[in-house]
Amino acid sequence: MTIKIALLGFGTVAKGIPYLLKENQHKLLSLEGEDIVIDKVLVRDNESRQRFINQGFTYNFVTEINTILQDSQIDIVVELMGGIEPAKTYLSQALGFGKHIVTANKDLIALHGKELMDLADARGLALFYEGAVAGGIPILRTLSHSFASDKMTRLLGILNGTSNFMLTKMFEEGWSYEQALKKAQELGYAESDPTNDVEGIDTAYKATILSQFGFGMPIDFDDVNYKGISSIRSEDVEVAQEMGFAIKLVADLRETPTGISVDVSPTLISQKHPLAAVNHVMNAVFIESIGIGQSLFYGPGAGQNPTATSVLADIIDISRSIRSQIKIKPMNTYHCPCRLSMQSDIFNEYYLAISLRNAEDSDTLGRYFEQENIGLKNVIEKALGDKQQEIYVLTDEVSQEKITQFIEEFPESGVIQLINVFKVIGG
Amino acid sequence: MTIKIALLGFGTVAKGIPYLLKENQHKLLSLEGEDIVIDKVLVRDNESRQRFINQGFTYNFVTEINTILQDSQIDIVVELMGGIEPAKTYLSQALGFGKHIVTANKDLIALHGKELMDLADARGLALFYEGAVAGGIPILRTLSHSFASDKMTRLLGILNGTSNFMLTKMFEEGWSYEQALKKAQELGYAESDPTNDVEGIDTAYKATILSQFGFGMPIDFDDVNYKGISSIRSEDVEVAQEMGFAIKLVADLRETPTGISVDVSPTLISQKHPLAAVNHVMNAVFIESIGIGQSLFYGPGAGQNPTATSVLADIIDISRSIRSQIKIKPMNTYHCPCRLSMQSDIFNEYYLAISLRNAEDSDTLGRYFEQENIGLKNVIEKALGDKQQEIYVLTDEVSQEKITQFIEEFPESGVIQLINVFKVIGG
DSSP: OOEEEEEEOOSHHHHHHHHHHHHTHHHHHHHHSSOEEEEEEEOSSHHHHHHHHHTTOOSOEESOHHHHHTOTTOOEEEEOOOSSTTHHHHHHHHHHTTOEEEEOOHHHHHHHHHHHHHHHHHTTOOEEOGGGSSTTSOHHHHHHHGGGGSOEEEEEEEOOHHHHHHHHHHHHHOOOHHHHHHHHHHTTSSOSSOHHHHTSHHHHHHHHHHHHHHHSOOOOGGGOEEOOSTTOOHHHHHHHHHTTEEEEEEEEEEEETTEEEEEEEEEEEETTSGGGGOOTTEEEEEEEETTTEEEEEEEESSSHHHHHHHHHHHHHHHHHHHHTTOOOOOSOOOOOOOOBOOGGGOEEEEEEEEEESSHHHHHHHHHHHHHTTOOEEEEEEEEEETTEEEEEEEEOOEEHHHHHHHHHTOOOOSSEEEEEEEEEEOO | OOEEEEEEOOSHHHHHHHHHHHHTHHHHHHHHSSOEEEEEEEOSSHHHHHHHHHTTOOSOEESOHHHHHTOTTOOEEEEOOOSSTTHHHHHHHHHHTTOEEEEOOHHHHHHHHHHHHHHHHHTTOOEEOGGGSSTTSOHHHHHHHGGGGSOEEEEEEEOOHHHHHHHHHHHHHOOOHHHHHHHHHHTTSSOSSOHHHHTSHHHHHHHHHHHHHHHSOOOOGGGOEEOOSTTOOHHHHHHHHHTTEEEEEEEEEEEETTEEEEEEEEEEEETTSGGGGOOTTEEEEEEEETTTEEEEEEEESSSHHHHHHHHHHHHHHHHHHHHHTOOOOOSOOOOOOOOBOOGGGOEEEEEEEEEESSHHHHHHHHHHHHHTTOOEEEEEEEEEETTEEEEEEEEOOEEHHHHHHHHHTOOOOSSEEEEEEEEEEOO
16 A cells, blocks of 8 residues: 655755655565655745756646645645744644644644644544654654653753754864854854754754653743853853863753753753763753663754654654554653742752952952852852953852842942853763 | 563562552553553562562562463563573463563574564564663664664664673773673672673674664574674773774674674774763664664663663553554564675774784784785884884774685784784774
8 A cells, every 4th residue: 555645845854755765665665565655745836846847856746735635645744844834724734634744843843733733633643743853863752652661850952953063163163152153054054044043942842842752741832941052152161161061052851849840051061971972963862760760862953864764754654554554643642731840949050150350359259159058169260351350150059049039139230240150960 | 451461580670660660650541541560470489489578579479380371361471581491481382372572581582583573473462672682772662663764874882781881991990801890790790600791792692683673684693793802901992092992892783785794893983983982881872874874872781770661661562552452563574685794895994903022023014914905094012021012003994804814814923913803983
C-alpha cells in the first residue's frame, strides 16, 4: 500500500525529503515493504510553480489548498511553510478532511498546538512534530517512549543554533555580540531581523513543547520567562572563561516542590558540564531523572537534511500505523495539571557584573550583599581605566524571589551600576 | 487491565524495577491508566527465597520456572539472571507458553538472539532488550524508530563502563593499567575475573547487536574483530595526550563499498571529538548518517536504576500493545543480507609504539616505512635510558589489509620491537 503525502511549501526542509526518500529507498522498502510518494506540493502562486518547474522539479505543484484537501488519495499533509497563518487554517482544514499531519512548525505548535491536537485526537488522526524541537535530535519521541519509565527532575537544553553559533564565536574568538551577529547573518544562520533567535523567543517556543513531554504539563508560552543573549558583552564572556565557565543560552525546565519552572536565559555553565562543549550550530538536551540519572542527546538543531530526517521519521511512523490499521496514539500522552513553581522555590547561583567608580564603592557593595544576606563564592575586580572599574561576583544559591528583589532594590547611582545578572549552572 | 509480570532473578537490576514502579506510579497511571504488577519472582533455591523474605521483600518468590510458565495470568517474563543457561532454556519455554519477553542479557542476545527472535516472531510475541546495550541510553529504540528515515554510515560507541573508568583514570591520574584495574575491582565495577570487560568481549557483544539496528545486518559474533585494553601502557596514554588524543575502547561499525566492518579496539581519539569527553563509567554512541549528519547519545552504561529504566520502558511498550490489542512488531525490522567489508576496503590512521636500541635503528625504521609506502603524520622519540628508546608514530590512512601485513612482516629483532598498534580517529 503506497502512502501518498502532500507537502505544503517547497523551501529548504521540504526539498530535503525527496533526497532522503531517494537515498534511503532501499532501507525504506526493506522496513516498510512499500513506497512513500510525494503526490502534490502546494506552492504560493503560479510564478513559484513555474520557477520550480524551470529548476527541473517534476512534482505536481498546485496553488490551491483545496486541490489537496479534496484529494481522498492523500493520507498525510506535511506542513513546512512556517509561521502561524495560513498554516494553522490549512492544518485545521486538513484534519477536517481526515488527513494525518506532520509539521516542523514550532511557533504554531507552541502557541496553538493544543487546539490542533484536540482536533486530531477527536478524529483519531496523527499530529506529529518531531522536527519542531532540536531539528535533528529525536528528542520528543525519545521522551514519550523511552522515558515513559523514568521521572524527569530537570531538563536543560541548548535549542537555538543561531545564538549558540554566536556565543561560540564570542567565546572562542573573543568577538563582540555585534561581530558575531554580523557573521551569523552573512552565513545565513540569522535572519535580517534576528529577534526570535537572539532574544530567546525561539528557544522559549521549544521549551514550551518540551515541558509537555518532560513533565506532562502544557505550560503557557506566556508563563515561560525568557531573556536573550543581546546583553552579553565580551567582558562577561572573558570573565566567565577565567572563572571556568562558558556562556550559553539555556532552556531550564525543572520540577520543584510547588510545580514546574521553565526559563530561558543566558547562563554561565561550568566547562566540566557536557553542555559547555556544545558549540556552533549544534543543539543538545541534557536530562536529569530518577531512573537513568544523567543523559545527553546531541545533534544538529536545524538545517535541511536533519530536519527533513525528523519529518520523514514522523511520516514513516504514521505510514506504519496506516498499513497495520493501528489506532494512532497522540505523540505525547503524559498529562498532569500544570502547576507553576513559586518564585521562592526556585534556587540558583548567579553571576553579577557591576560597574563602580572607585575602590571605596567596593566596600559599600560588599556591605550591601552582606545586608541582603547573599553569600559570595567568587569575586573578581578589573580596572577599566579612568577610575572606572567592574566587579564580577558569583553568588551562593539564592531563590528567584530573592534575586528579583535584590535587582529591583539595587542602589543604582551614578557611581554603582548593575550591568548584568546571569544564572550559573555547575559552579 | 493490570499487566502481570514475572521476574527471573532478583539481583541488582531486578531490585530497581519495584523502585521505579513505586516512584513513578503517578506518571505510569497517567500514561497507562492501569498498573503493572510484579506477580512472581524466580529465585535459585529456598535459601535465597528465605534470605529475600528476611530482608523484608514481600514478593511471591518461587523456585520452579514451571510455576511461572504455567501461570496463564502472567503476560511478560523479565529475564535478569544473566549468562547463557538456564536463561536461554527458560526464555524458549516462556515463548512456547505464549509469554512476552524482556531481557537485558547482552551475551544471550548477541550469541543466540536470532533463534529466540524467530521463536518470538513466529508466535507474534515480543522479545525486547533495550537494556542489553548501553544500559541507560535508549539507543536501540531510537535506532529502530527515529533513524528509520536516515541511513547510517558509521557508528562509534563507548559501550563498556568498566574499561572506560580504567582508561579515564589512566588518562587523568596517570595510573598504570594494573592500578586502574585494582581500583575498578575495589569499587565493584570489575569482577574478580575481568576478562569480558577488559578484553573487549562485552563491547563486542553490544556491537553485534548494534550492527543489526544500525545496518540491518546481523553480523556473527565471530566476525567481530575485538581487542581489549590490557596492552595499553602508561607511556601510550601519555604520548597520546601529548599528541592531542585520549585513548578509549571504541566499537567502530561502518559501511564501506563492499559491506560492513565491525571492530572493537583501543583507539586514539582526538580530544576535539565528542567521544573523548565521555569519562568514568559513562557510555556514548556517536552516529554519522546521511540525514542527521552527526549525533551523540550519552548516558550511564550500566547500574541498577539506569538498566531497570530501560527494562521497564520495554515492559511499558509491551503493555501498551497488549492493552490496545495491537500486533507486536519485532524490536528491529531492518534486515539486509550481511556482507562483510573486504580488508582492503577499510581505511584508518594508526598509532604505533616501537622500541629501539639505538639511534641508527631509527633510520632503518624510517626506511622500512618508506619502503612499505606508509606516510607518517607525526613522530615522537623518547629516550628511556640505558640506550633504550621508544618511537611513536601516527601514520597516514592505510588499509586494514596493509597494516595487518605490515605488522606480520615487521622486522622484529633484539633491537627493534613493535610494542603497540592502535587505531586513530579524528587526527
